[in-house]
Amino acid sequence: MxxxxxxxxxxxxxxxxxxxxxxxxxxxxxxxxxxxxxxxxxxxxxxxxxxxxxxxxxxxxxWGVFNTAWAEGVMGRSMLLTLGVTAIITIAQLVTSMLAAYAFAYLRFPFKTVLFVLLIATLLLPIEVTLIANIRTIRELDWLNSIQGLSAPFLASAFGIFLLRQGFMGVPSELRDAARLDGFGHIAFLRKVALPVNRPIVGSFVLITALGAWNNYLWPRAAVTEQRWETIQVALRSISVSRPERFNVGVAAAIIASVPILVLLIVFQKQIIRGLTAGAVKG
Amino acid sequence: MSLSASAPIQAPTRRRRSSRVREALLGYSLLAPAFIVLGVFGYYPLYRLVHFALYRPNRFGNGEVYVGPSNISSVLADEEFLDGLWISVKYLLYTVPTGLVIGMLLALLSHRRLRGIKVFQAIFSSTVATSVAVASVVFFGLVNPKIGKFGDVSFISLAKADSALRGVALTSIWQNVGLTFVIVLAGLQAVPDAVIEAARVDGFGPLRRLFRVTLPLISPTLLFLIVILMIFGFQSFAPMEILTHGGPAGATETLVFKIFQRRAPGQISEGSVMALGLFGLTFVVTLLQLTILNKRVHYGE
Incomplete structure (x- = not known):
């Protein structure tokens, strides 16, 4: 069988x-x-x-239902907003993860192990656990209904640092020696050796992060109280569930909201699947 | 973590001390951005949860009064928390085994040499393209009592307290099909053909090959899958909110749903205790995951 x-x-x-x-x-x-x-x-x-x-x-x-959904749901705005938040989260996570991973992989400094354990321990603190405390923080900063409020908790991730650190540590020592002989500084080594060698890992990481940010539901649901700041996923709920008698408009909106993801998935199928299965299978 | 002598730049020995200091400073400044974010939105909230759990807003709403650990134990022993916990656990029981079996079945059936098999593999993995909100809207249209095609099937009826959670669970089961399939398939593809061939030469029939060779070999992948499905199950929120809004009569109010409802300042004390409870659960499940990951690394070597 x-x-x-x-x-x-x-x-x-x-x-x-x-x-x-x-x-x-x-x-x-x-x-x-x-x-x-x-x-x-x-x-x-x-x-x-x-x-x-x-x-x-x-x-x-x-077919007009797609026009109706687009116009009534003000989907243009919320998709643009979600795109912006997704871009901020993805770029920020890439940068913060890259820098921290570089330090953990190549530099020597006191308390490195302690810091690494502290980092990995944040996997125990998903947004579902920290939600209400973070909402309080965002409220105190007056960041409810704002781009910074929607993105702030996701600007760094232990998963990203861990993944890139693994990749950096896998760079063959011959390459490192060669780079040292060539007089590469840290930045040149990162740009010309460490990152290009790990392009597949970086690519998968970027795609998975972007997918996650676009699809995020719980945090934007809590961090937004005005309709015009709703990300696309949260807006779907208001469009579809509020009026069952016009449900065709709601599902049309859900279809429109899925198009960008579908395109991404078709174009980068391999990389995304590699990212999703990272950690599941050794090798 | 053994990284000695891996720095791309090595300073001459006479300046060794100062170069070490510089290396450490560089290290800390590279870590700073990530640690600031994780500190402010990871560790600080943990501290705040404990604080909110120990204090309650006073009657005038302009300050706090200390209520102490008794508050924590009374919320944890309260029916609301235990209810939410039980509903979350039931949700796992509905989603994890079913999801695992479906993913395994699809992966085992489509892991073979057959023309056009890639098309089927693409179809089975396609639900990774849906977000949890989209999946919830899709199933709202299928099982909603008013407009759903299956709205009056009593086993999954959202209108009745004893079946509503099963109706909601369908959303997660379906949405996870793609991910489970992709993960099991990757596990199967990592099994060397030679091993299966050897079992065949030894006279193992298809079923014995499956149960005595293939499944044991991919068991680490399956364990990994169980853990992430459990974590996803505990964290589910959108299906409950979109399909039933916690109803009927609170029958689909999972722990995360209850926490979300208590985010307003007036209820934050109770919500924080619940969030700490969820933290405890996440802790146990994640430790399980790390143990498995460790085992797997040894396994592969």
Whole structure:
């Protein structure tokens, strides 16, 4: 069951293959079913199914629903806002992680181990735990409903530092020796050796961070109290759940909000999957 | 952490002392940005949670009164907290085993040489493209009692207190399919073909190969997966908020949901105790994760 066809099995290969295709297709339909029903939802007039049960194919197709969702949800604004916050978080995490990882990988200083343990220990403090204290801090700073409030807690991450440190430590010592002989300073070594050698790790890290920032829900939900500061994920809730009778508009908004992620995933599939599985499989 | 002699620049010996100081200063200044952020938004909140847990706002709302550790123990023993804890645990029981089995099944079935298998693999991993809010909106449309196609299926009915959590859990199960699939598949791909081939030559049938060779070999990956699914489960919030808003009658108010509701200054004391409780849980699960990670490193060597 777990591996490919056994040569001495009774059935001819073509029939067994057909069986596999059938099984895999059924499972694909099952996985994609919610997506398909969402698309049908968006395109059908809601009154059609509120009374008669939802059809499997769209009824009374209305493409205008995407325009409506875009305009009514003020999606342009919230997508732009989310894009800005995502960019800030991603760039800041890359910079702070790179610098700290460099120090941990290549420099000698007192209390290094203690500091590293303190760093890793912050994995025990996810935003769900620190939420209400951080909201209080943001409120005291008067940062509710602001870009700095939306991004501040995510400008550094232990995960990023750990990942890049691993990458930096994997740079072969021959390369380090060569760089030293060439008279490279720290900055030149980082720019010309450490980062280029670790391009795959850096790429995966950037993509995973950007995905996480774009998809973030709990923090922006708590750090925003005015509708115009809602990030796209939080705005989806207001657009879709508040008026079930206009749910087609809500799901159209959800589809629009997924487009950037979908594009990113299609273009960078390999890197994203490598980032998602980092730590799951050794090697 | 053994990094001796790894500095790209080595100063001549006569200036060794001052160069060491300079290296340390450079090190600290490189760490500073990250540690400031993690200090202000990681450690300082932990201190504040303890503080809020020990103090309550006074009657006039302009100061605090010390209530002491008794406040912590009374909140932890209170039905609200225990309820939230139990609902969170139930949520794990609904989402983790199901998610694991589905991910494993899809990965085992699509880990084979077959033309076009990449298409199926792309489909099975596709739910990583959805955010938790999008997944929640999708399932709102499927299981909402008023407009959902499956709104009147009683096993997952959001309208009844005893089934609502199962309806909510579907969101997480579906959204995690992509990630679980991708992780198990990566684990399977890391198993050398030669090992499986050797088992086949030894006369192991497909089922024995699966249970005696493949699964034991990917067990570290599966353990890793269980841990992250548990962490995700404990941290779930959007599905409850979007599908049921904690209802009916509080039946889907997980610990995180209850904490979120207590973010206003008047309730922050109770919320902080709950957050410390969640911290305790995260602690246990993360220690489990670190232990597993350590084991795995030895395993691979």
């Amino acid at each position: 777990a591996s490919d066809g056994h040569p001495s099995r009774g059935l001819p290969r073509s029939i067994r293959n057909a069986g596999w295709y059938l099984l895999l297709s059924v499972l694909s339909v099952a996985v994609l079913y919610p997506v398909w029903m969402t698309i049908v939802r968006a395109l059908s007039e809601p009154f059609v199914y509120i009374n008669e049960g939802q059809p499997f194919l769209p009824v009374a197709i209305d």
